Amino acid sequence: MARSKDRDVRDKTLEAVAGNGLIDRRALLGRGMLFAGAMSAGVGPAAAGAEPLTDDPWSLEVGEPMSPYQVPSKFEAKVKRTLSNPNNEPRNSHARTPHHLLEGTTTPNGLHFTINHGGVPTIDPDKHRLVIHGLVKQPLEFTLETLSRYPLTSRVSFLECGGNSAPMFSPEPMQETVQALHGLVSCAEWTGVKLSTLLEETGIDPKAKWLIAEGADSPHLSRSVPVKKALDDAMIALYQNGERLMPGNGYPMRLLLPGYEGNMNVKFLRRIKLVEQPQLSMYEARTYSQILPNGKAYRFYFLQEVKSFITYPSYGMALKGPGLYEISGIAYSGTGRIEKVMVSADGGQSWAQAALQEPVLSKAFTRFRMPWRWNGGPATLQSRAWDEAGNVQPTRAEFVAARGELTKPPPVLGFANQHYNSITSWGVANGGEVKHVYA
């Protein structure tokens, strides 16, 4: 009895860390131990009326043969990317990651987001070439085979399209899944050759301040990258989560610029030219320049700033009755490591610090989790991230004050503006239905 009294005290004081049911994670763990103790003493839930267990058919017969390259269970068919251009019409195409159906921090290769501007090229890896030239001492040509013999390095890095979360510029919350809102970001382990190693071999003329990276795809997509970034942590990536790059992610090689907007991470990379001035290619002069409320526009935004969103629960889900839930989400910053994530269940009136899943890596997805006892009433769930440089994810009001919003809801697949990183809010109604709200 004394124990149970302790537990009541814990419930009222230690467990509650913020309003509307947020619970201290350590208290939850401690409570689990108490449960275990109680069960060993024979005070478990009543078991009367349960159906006796029997063997199901799959337990009574030999299963299917294995496949050389296995794919997920047929029961997981709904876990797939959504396509903006399934019939490959003559325009760009996007495939968005279903974050609401995933956990952890690694995006499976088949579900990594991709955007292509002229279809996915079929590149013969034996014929592919990468040349580095321009303001160098010795222009050099590399093959996939020769690059594979260089010292390889691996790092986990998120990749995010500069236009991810664009529907959030809507003046009203668009009722869309986290996949539709935030599906143009993914995270993988990339393995390849540091670009600085190759530039050491070509030599760099000190006049070179930029490099132009160009792909072997039909638009010959090209972007300008500061040499400063190239010498910092840029990589020629050859592998994605341990296997060769997926075709849509740049096979057989791509530029990886950790923390910088996806479009700069040029896929199907075939040419790097060192130059004094940026190219102002169509993608940097037009597409990835963002109109500001005062009519001017940002150029060279590059950085994907600190951001987080809750993946569970999220829009389109329905909670099945009051009780214990674990709020789960993703945080990341192009500046470095995630320092902390705060979670609110009352629309930002009170906050509690979420648990971060180790390891917390620089410029990578960090999974955060927060125990929550839903009382069955209305709740507004939010997450807010800080990075190690002290950058904080803005509230929606702060973001809109700086960057503006649209006058009417845009097409959900459109990109009316870019680099949106404010808090996302999910409203839980009395019946458990989860909506997208602004709070």
Add this chain to the structure above:
Amino acid sequence: MSTPKRAIFATSLLLAMTVGASWAETPHLGKPIDEAAIANWDISILPDGTGLPKGSGTPAQGAPIFAEKCAACHGDNGKGGGAAAALVDDRQINGISASNKTIKNFWPYATTIFDFVRRAMPFQMPRTLTDDEVYALTAYILAENKLIGANDVMNAETLPKVKMPNRDNFIIRFPDRI
């Protein structure tokens, strides 16, 4: 050949070679290649005109090429209505929506038109236009937008000098990262 330039270059290389023993430790498997051998791939045009090839074109020369190879997606005279964006458009920037960006009201440099058309267009047949055709199409688009005169010739000299109205309206977001 300017001697001081070469001297500085040589000094910096020497410096690079003496910094750290890693120079000798990398595999050196890259195959030396001449700029001449890269020329067919070297299609980057800078805003000051660096990289622009020989050749020229006028709006009048561009009009029939546009009708044949571009209008199906960009609409008659580039006014839109097809699968791709309008190229000739008098709309103004209004609010923060990118849907109001046009060549005339947003693109800062005319060289970008040449660069993009040559590398990426026509969408189904990239790299099939001659340099003269790309100059002519660039001239046509600029003239239809009244950014150059109807008889102006576009070439490596004249194209970089086209003053685009929005050129000075950009803010570098993170200058310390450049």
